[in-house]
Amino acid sequence: MSSTFFTASPEWRWAIVVYFFLGGLAGGSYFLATVLDMFGKDRRLVRFGYLVAFPLVCVSGLLLTLDLKRPERFWHMMIESHTWHPMLKTYSPMSSGAWALLAFGGFAFLSCIAVLGERGWLRWRAVRWLSPPTMVGWLIRVIGTLLGLYVAGYTGVLLSVTNRPIWADTTLLGVIFLISAASTSAALLIVFGSWAGVSGDSVHALERFDRRVLVLELVLIVAMIASLGRVAMVWLNGWGVGLALMLVGGIALPIVLQSRPPAGSVIGPVLVLVGGFVFRALIVFYSGRL
C-alpha cells in the first residue's frame, strides 16, 4: 500500500475546487487574449480575455480567503506576522502561488484598465501606455501572461507537493491543470464569441486550439492514471465512473463536436467548461475520501 494512505485530508472543499477552476480560467483567458492580440485576431475576443481575467482573480482571492479557518489572517501568506518581513517560500507552492496570484491580479488589473481605455470608457492619458505597441504595454502583457500560466498550473503542483493519495502519487497534476485551464479558457472565449457574434477566423482558430489541447489533456489524464501504478485501482468504483464520464463527455465528445460544429453551436465548449470543473472536483474530493 502506498504510504500516502496513512495521511490525513486537509478537507479542502468547494471553495478550493471553484478557485482551481476560476484561477485556471483567469490565467488561461489572459494568455489567450495575448496570443489572439499578437496574431491580430478579433479585438472583441482580445478585450474579453483581458476583461474577464481581473474579476476572476478577485473572486479567486476571495474564495481562498474564505476557505481559511482564520480568514482575518489572510495577510500572513504575504507578511511574517512576528517580524513583518515578506513571507515567501519558493519551495512551497502555496506560498509562491499566493504571491503569483497577487502579482497576476496587479497585471490583470492594468490590462483591464487598458481595455477600458481602448473602449473609451476611461479617458486618462496614462492608460494609453498600458497597451502595446508601447514597451510598457508589451511588458505588462508578457509578464501578465507568464504569471497567468503560473496561476493556472501551480494549483496542480500544490496538490502533488503533499502526501495525499492520488495527489502525491503522480507528478502530472500541475501540467494537467495547466492544459485544462487552456482548454476551458478557449471554450469560454468560444462561448463569448458565439454570443457576441464574432465569426470567421478568430473563432475557428480558437476551436482548432481547443481541439488540440483537449487531445493533449486526454493523453495526459490517461498518463496520470497510468503513473499512479497500483494506486490507480482506487478508481475502480463510482468515482472512476465519474472520471470516465468526464473524459468522454468533457473531452472526447467536445473534440468530435468541435471538429464539425454546426454554426454557432456552443454545446462542445460548454461541455469542456463543465468537464474542467468536474475534473477538479473529482481530484480534490476523491483524495479527501481516501
Next chain:
Amino acid sequence: MPEPMGFYTDTTVCIGCKACEVACKEWNQLPATNGGRNTMSGDSYDNTRRLDGIHWRHVKFIEQFSADRRDGRWLLMSDVCKHCVRAGCLEVCPTGAIIRTEFDTVVIQSDTCNGCRDCIGACPFGVIGINPASGTAEKCTLCYDRLQAGLEPACAKACPTESINFGPIADLKKMAQARLGQLHRAGESRAHLYGADERMLGGLNSFYLLVDKPEVYGLPPDPKIPSRNLKPSALWSMLGAVAIALTSVVSFRNRGGRDV
C-alpha cells in the same frame, strides 16, 4: 545550544492506560470534545481513534486475534508527532507558522497559523488537524514550554511503564538499541526500530520500537517528504506551458488574412 531532544517509545511495554493522553490534554488545555461533539468509536476501547488538532497523543489499540479468538495479542502504541528532521509540514507552511525549535523539535505557532491546512495534507503521518477552539492547525509541541523550563513533556512524565522515554536523541538511540538487542536475544525476532536512523525523513525525533510491520500500527512503511514532487511537477508544468504556446502559434497563425 541544547541537544536535539525527542521521544523513544517502546511499544512492548505500553499497557494502554492512556495516562499520556490525559496528561497531554491537561497540560496543553486541549478540548475534551470536538467542537461540542463527543463521539465514541463503538467497536474498541480506543475512542480517540486518531491524532488531530485536539488529540496530540493517541494510544492505538491493535487487536490481533485468530478467527476463533483462541490465539491473539494486543499491540498498544502511544502515537505522537514524529518531529521529523526533514519535516514536510514545515516545508510547505506558507505563513512561517511552523518552526524548528532549539531542541530540534517542530512547533506550530498558533498565533501565526491562518488555517490553510496545507500542512495537514503534507504530513506523512497524518498527525496534524484543526483545533476548533483556535481555528488553527495544531499538533504535539513536545511540550515546548516545559522544555524551556527544564521539564520533561507531560506525556513522558505521566507514563507509568516507561514506554515513553524522553531525552537527548543520541541517548535515546543507545537505549533503544540495547532494548532491541534484549528482545532479539529473548527470541522476539520481529522487533525493530522505526524512524531511528536517518534514512527515514532524515530521522524521526520521535521513534518507535515495534514488533510488527509499520502498517499494522497505522504507520506508513515508506514516508516521504512532499517536496520530492516539486521539481518533476514544475518541470512537467513548464513543458506544458511550452506545448500550449506552440499549439497556440500553430492554431492562430494566419490562414488567409487577418480578422477585423
